[in-house]
Amino acid sequence: MTQHVRERKLAGKNAWSPTFDKFFRKLEAYGIFVGMPAFWRTPNEKLHYEVMRVNLFLQHYPECEIYEPVLTFFQF
Numbered sequence: 001m002t003q004h005v006r007e008r009k010l011a012g013k014n015a016w017s018p019t020f021d022k023f024f025r026k027l028e029a030y031g032i033f034v035g036m037p038a039f040w041r042t043p044n045e046k047l048h049y050e051v052m053r054v055n056l057f058l059q060h061y062p063e064c065e066i067y068e069p070v071l072t073f074f075q076f
Contacts, residue, residue: 001034002046009040031056050075 001023008017016024024034031053037045051057051074058065 005036005047006040006043006045009036010043029056030060048075 001020004017005020008020027034027049031051033050033052035048035050051071054068054071057071058068064071
């Protein structure tokens with residue numbers, strides 16, 4: 001997905017494709033936010049992911065409850 005967004009941004013396209021929108025909404029349902037650099041200055045920039053809604057994330061992944069203290073705003 002990073003490659004898909006990178007190609008669109010480097011080509012000067014501001015609108016997201018339906019593929020990215022579907023991907024974004026799917027992760028949002030799990031409490032994960034997809035972020036991107038404001039400006040794609042180099043071809044090496046990547047999307048980043050952040051757990052924004054810990055309770056929602058833990059509903060889907062209860063095995064991660066032991067990591068709850070560090071999940072708030074956890075980025076990967």
